[in-house]
Amino acid sequence: MSESNTHTTTSTDEFIKGLWRENPVFVQVLGMCPVLAVSNTAENALAMGLATAFVLLMSNILVSILRSFIPKEVRIASYILIIATFVTITDYTIQAISVDLHKSLGAFISLIVVNCLILSRAEAFASKNNLGKSIMDALGMGVGFLFALFCLGAVREILGNGTFFGLQLFPDGFQAWIVMILPAGGFFTLAAWLLIFNLVQQRKEAS
Amino acid sequence: MSEPASIPMTSNTKMLSAMVGIGIFCGLLIVLTYEGTLPRVERLRAEALERAIFKVLPGINETKTFSFSDGQFIQTDQSEGTVIYAGYDEAGDFKGIAIEASGQGYADIIKILYGYDPINQIVIGFYVLESKETPGLGDKIEKDENFLANFTALDVTLDDTKSNLINSVIPVKSGTKENAWEVDGITGATISSRAIAEIIDKSAKQWLPIINQNIAQFNE
Numbered sequence: 001m002s003e004s005n006t007h008t009t010t011s012t013d014e015f016i017k018g019l020w021r022e023n024p025v026f027v028q029v030l031g032m033c034p035v036l037a038v039s040n041t042a043e044n045a046l047a048m049g050l051a052t053a054f055v056l057l058m059s060n061i062l063v064s065i066l067r068s069f070i071p072k073e074v075r076i077a078s079y080i081l082i083i084a085t086f087v088t089i090t091d092y093t094i095q096a097i098s099v100d101l102h103k104s105l106g107a108f109i110s111l112i113v114v115n116c117l118i119l120s121r122a123e124a125f126a127s128k129n130n131l132g133k134s135i136m137d138a139l140g141m142g143v144g145f146l147f148a149l150f151c152l153g154a155v156r157e158i159l160g161n162g163t164f165f166g167l168q169l170f171p172d173g174f175q176a177w178i179v180m181i182l183p184a185g186g187f188f189t190l191a192a193w194l195l196i197f198n199l200v201q202q203r204k205e206a207s
Numbered sequence: 208m209s210e211p212a213s214i215p216m217t218s219n220t221k222m223l224s225a226m227v228g229i230g231i232f233c234g235l236l237i238v239l240t241y242e243g244t245l246p247r248v249e250r251l252r253a254e255a256l257e258r259a260i261f262k263v264l265p266g267i268n269e270t271k272t273f274s275f276s277d278g279q280f281i282q283t284d285q286s287e288g289t290v291i292y293a294g295y296d297e298a299g300d301f302k303g304i305a306i307e308a309s310g311q312g313y314a315d316i317i318k319i320l321y322g323y324d325p326i327n328q329i330v331i332g333f334y335v336l337e338s339k340e341t342p343g344l345g346d347k348i349e350k351d352e353n354f355l356a357n358f359t360a361l362d363v364t365l366d367d368t369k370s371n372l373i374n375s376v377i378p379v380k381s382g383t384k385e386n387a388w389e390v391d392g393i394t395g396a397t398i399s400s401r402a403i404a405e406i407i408d409k410s411a412k413q414w415l416p417i418i419n420q421n422i423a424q425f426n427e
Contacts, residue, residue, distance in 0.1 A: 066229070069225060069228075070225055070229070071217035071221055071222045071225055072217065073216070073217055073222055074222045074225060074226055077226065078225065078226065078229050081226075081229050081230060081233055082229065082233065084233075085233035085236055085237055088237050088240070089236060089237065089240045092240050092241055092244045092248070093240070093244060095244065095248045095251070096244035096247045096248050096251070098251070099251050099252065099254075099255045103337070103338070106337075106338075106339050107314060107315075107339035107340070107341070182344075
């Protein structure tokens with residue numbers, strides 16, 4: 001991870017880097033379990049992205065505030081405790097928003113606890129930076145994660161189900177690619193996006 | 208992680224107080240959120256249950272909740288504990304009973320609701336209330352049309368003594384269903400679909416005899 005503090009970075013930089021240059025999915029390849037598992041429809045991807053971004057933001061805030069209070073030896077345990085708390089809060093909140101949404105995400109909400117993206121931001125960033133920067137970092141990474149998840153979810157739902165946010169896109173004759181909804185489709189789509197992402201990146205560097 | 212030797216170890220008390228402090232704070236946050244969201248969650252759950260009862264008992268207009276104690280069914284307003292839901296049509300005639308049941312699925316406990324028609328002695332509807340089955344595979348038990356078709360007329364006829372099913376509800380391999388008491392499985396969701404058949408079988412063996420022995424109590 002390139003959190004070198006050799007030159008001073010502004011809060012905006014911290015936000016922007018998560019969107020593209022250090023995108024958690026396309027560049028850092030973090031948090032692959034939810035990325036592959038919950039990106040089978042655009043709606044699920046969006047909800048999971050938002051839930052993860054919320055947990056990331058809240059845990060970054062708390063870790064940053066408590067950074068001088070938490071002893072080094074127990075820091076990982078403390079971070080997990082904090083992350084797990086916000087995951088539980090998210091779980092209750094989603095239940096209070098919609099039973100159906102909770103039904104479709106239920107199995108994966110609790111897995112946000114072990115999303116290495118959140119722990120890595122707590123460890124690599126929030127525990128070393130002030131509150132303002134930590135918030136911007138979490139927002140950038142959260143939106144970057146949401147964006148990546150949505151990219152995968154949209155493609156998989158359109159090809160695998162012929163719909164987008166539940167709306168029928170193709171005429172009745174369309175044969176959906178069932179494989180895109182299955183786990184294998186997650187890998188295919190991720191590989192395709194990584195290819196596109198790296199091509200764009202290379203072009204940019206070459207020019 | 209190896210710390211450089213020059214950094215002194217934090218004292219145990221400090222570590223302990225940090226962990227306990229964070230623990231108490233986190234616990235407080237969780238309790239507050241739980242208490243805060245509980246009324247709405249309960250309301251949403253009750254609404255979802257109500258919708259599910261109407262789904263598994265097609266054609267009904269009204270439901271009443273019954274609890275079973277001391278050998279008879281008593282109408283109750285509570286939805287806590289072991290209760291079943293009786294459905295009545297527009298004319299007020301007793302049409303069927305929705306029963307909640309649960310059992311071990313592939314990932315976690317699956318909670319379902321099924322509709323029982325005591326006149327024809329069949330299961331007429333099925334709905335998954337809670338499941339954490341794998342999205343795309345195990346969760347087909349909620350969506351797969353062929354699978355759901357199992358529960359439009361699943362045979363659960365009782366024997367003459369009204370104390371046991373003539374045929375147990377048994378899961379069979381996808382596409383091999385021959386008898387009305389068999390549940391056609393789902394390819395790629397074998398464990399989840401078998402679990403549903405077993406849950407219904409167990410629950411039917413427990414509830415149907417007492418329902419049939421006390422059937423008159425629902426018509427009162």
